């Protein structure tokens with residue numbers, strides 16, 4: 001693991017009891033994107049602690065009157081790594097550096113600009129902690145996506161394990177998760193989000209990731225991909241279960257066409273590339289799920305970006321290779337698992353005995369995490385900058 005890919009948190013004194021201005025920042029700096037997770041407490045004039053306590057109790061969450069309670073929100077934000085200065089400015093303007101988290105390559109920068117030091121965390125461990133937390137605590141976190149239909153999955157926190165977590169960042173990690181802190185990284189592939197963005201940038205001259213993704217909407221992969229039908233005179237190869245429209249060879253037409261790069265539309269290139277990467281990840285993921293008898297596969301990482309075509313392609317690949325036996329699921333907070341996991345570990349280490357109690361507004365879900373009860377609800381739109389309402393109990 002390179003330092004660039006290491007999650008960090010800022011060490012700081014956390015004045016938990018005297019916490020009117022409490023904000024705890026966790027900053028995750030990796031190859032492409034910097035993720036921030038931070039907690040801000042409600043303005044005392046908006047909600048008082050008794051109100052929060054009784055709200056939780058009315059929803060079934062037991063609280064201890066002797067412990068201080070903080071109501072607030074967990075916020076999520078992301079910045080491109082090249083825009084580290086915007087990120088620092090944001091942290092500074094929000095005064096987040098006064099409370100907590102974040103990465104090594106930028107240690108000096110953080111020290112110089114914000115006067116905070118950075119601690120190192122284990123990436124896989126944080127990913128798993130973040131995934132377990134979200135899957136157990138956040139209502140409507142996981143969903144399936146097929147043929148344009150998004151369906152939220154009902155996850156029973158008591159029947160979550162084992163599952164395969166596929167994190168699609170710059171590269172791809174496949175992790176078999178058996179419990180809290182119990183996991184094994186079983187596979188991976190270097191053909192991931194960085195490959196899509198890197199090759200896409202070179203081949204289309206797109207200036208940013210969103211532009212490349214947007215292009216793929218309008219493209220037609222059949223212009224560049226060689227289909228089974230292209231090989232067998234327009235017909236299926238039914239005997240081995242391949243329809244005429246199945247991709248036989250990604251980018252395969254580019255070898256036979258007497259064309260140069262400029263002759264292809266960037267839209268078509270983007271589409272083919274997106275399908276190639278998504279298909280491949282879906283297939284390898286399923287094979288690993290099969291290897292360990294795992295029925296559920298959760299896909300995360302910022303490559304996905306809640307993009308319909310990406311999710312659809314991954315779902316179709318899993319469905320195709322498993323003959324309908326396995327199902328791909330996606331997470332609303334796809335890109336924040338590591339940051340959230342590091343935030344959770346910070347809570348555990350620095351705030352001994354802390355209970356995070358998240359306020360369920362409509363769908364209370366009780367989960368037990370390291371002996372603590374967690375309740376939560378979501379605000380905002382999926383996979384963007386959003387927040388989770390929560391209350392925090394101190395010791």
Ligand SMILES: Nc1ncnc2c1ncn2[C@@H]1O[C@H](COP(=O)(O)OP(=O)(O)O)[C@@H](O)[C@H]1O
Nearest residue numbers: 030031032033169170193194197209301302303
């Ligand atoms: N704004 C963006 N800039 C760069 N890459 C992006 C952006 N949004 C999504 N991505 C995709 O997300 C990938 C990085 O995913 P992420 O989960 O942040 O992993 P990493 O930890 O490797 O940075 C990129 O390789 C790219 O495919």
Ligand SMILES: CC(C)(COP(=O)(O)O)[C@@H](O)C(=O)NCCC(=O)O
Nearest residue numbers: 005030169170171172173188189190
């Ligand atoms: C090295 C990494 C864990 C780093 O994580 P990332 O920043 O890509 O999210 C990941 O890129 C990866 O698992 N790459 C694939 C390596 C392989 O198994 O071939």
